[in-house]
Amino acid sequence: MRGAGRFGRVRRGPLRRGTDVAEFWLTPVTAVLIAVGAPAAGVAAAHAVQARAPVARGAHSVRAVLVEDPPARIGVDAAAAAGARVSAAVRWTAPDGSVHHGRVAVPASARAGARTTARLDGSGRLLRGPADPARAAAESIAVGVMATASGALLVLGAARGVRLLLDRRRAAQWERGWERVGPEWGGAPE
16 A cells, blocks of 8 residues: 555645656656666676777787886885886787887886787787786676666766755745745734
């Protein structure tokens, strides 16, 4: 029976206000947008990140040689820098024999002449970003979850804003109605 009272607010009648009807429909619309729209936004964001990942474009790895020592990390001791990665210049040879140069992330402890791996796309351009498909998938999942949560919060915030506007409009309607009827209810102050 509780639902019948809720649906009764949308029926025609002398006490029905447009703001009540709008608020009634605000709840299911918000629920649908959160249940369908927010996950759809998350999936779209995850697919966009996955499509931009170098692994999705047929990346391949080549052996490269560091041509310079990586820059020292200021304020980081040697023990902490052992696992850190920094950008350094490398050189590699393409299958056609041409020599190319670029910058890749290497361990901070690497020195000039050390061998590393550079990732290239199908046309031989150097790629940056996650090196393996698992990391690319993890990044796309993280972006998808954040987009879903952000979309849901945005919808909830918009619904709250609409509800505040409806309350403000109802208060203004109440004031106008009371200005009309109020003098008939009370006597003149003495």
